[in-house]
Amino acid sequence: MQVVAVQSIANNKETPWVNKLNSQARQSAADRAWQSITRFYQNCHAKIPEKKGFPRFKKHSRSVEYKLTGYKLSDDRRKIKFTDGFKAGEFDLWCSQKTLVYYSEQQIKRVRVVRRADGYYCQFLIDVERQEYYKPTGQITGIDLGLKEFYTDAQGNTVENLRYLRKSEKRLKKAQRRLSKRFCQGNKQSKNYHKQRIKVARLHLKVSRQRKDKAIKDALALVQSNDLVVYEALKVRNLVKNRKLAKSISDASWYQFTEWLNYFAKIYRIVCVAVPPHFTSQDCSVCGTRVQKTLSTRTHQCPNCQTVLDRDHNAAINILKKGLQYLGNHLNASTSLGIDTERSRSVNGTVGQTETDPNA
Known part of the structure; x- marks a missing residue:
């Protein structure tokens, strides 16, 4: 069904640009569209209470993904040439050639060209097993994610919440005000409007990259210094319904941090556990008495x-206790069923969470 749909679009006179695209790139785009449609119907049948994720229309110029054909890398990996019907030509690769030299062409499975506000980027999907040397530290910790501090661990250490969006708000407001003044209702927008639109997009892109960079560094530091990390399984989608705190919660980027935390936990083969957040701030970590707080x-x-x-x-102490209790129950259940717990730990370094690269 997918192949027929792709072929009909390629032969459609209203979309002549599709026929110029490499056949595998067309199929890759169809695969991603089909996955989003399938996910939408699965959510509808499951009757999840949140939004079902209806597929949104995307411009064809946002990205294109090549599998094994449609591109050619130079021997020194400094240039890439696209050979499909668009005849885009040859481009220089910056900051990637040193890494790509170590991999053969057979290991490069896909090349994705992505358009960002500041230019075009090539993403390479490489078939290689990533292994990191890890020396056990004998340390365990639980972390409480927050807004005043980004997180506080069970030892009382804190990591600052840098609030990148808040710091950039003044420049963003000024840039968006200029963009609004250059907008012409009902007319074709001027070149100055599009120049200003790109400036606004670059400011947002910078904030996004700052958040991602901090999430990666904080998650990696936490994984490299502990053998067990326990955190709260927060439902950010529900938390941002609070209008007074929505911007601050989004700016903190908790979900992105936990995704990288689980990813690095798998790479370094440590245990990372997500526990329910109920009453972790209310219960006393010493005697267990519930003390209500605003x-x-x-x-x-x-x-x-x-x-x-x-x-x-x-x-954070309560979160660590919950994680240890969960692991104790998991260990007892595994022992009673005759499961090799050491093998289970090495294979499933992350308990109950995704194990894929957040960039994938």
């Missing part, structure tokens, strides 16, 4: 055992 109350004071701790530090 969001503005930043200090935990237990009336039963007189413990005084920072609210986030107390929550």
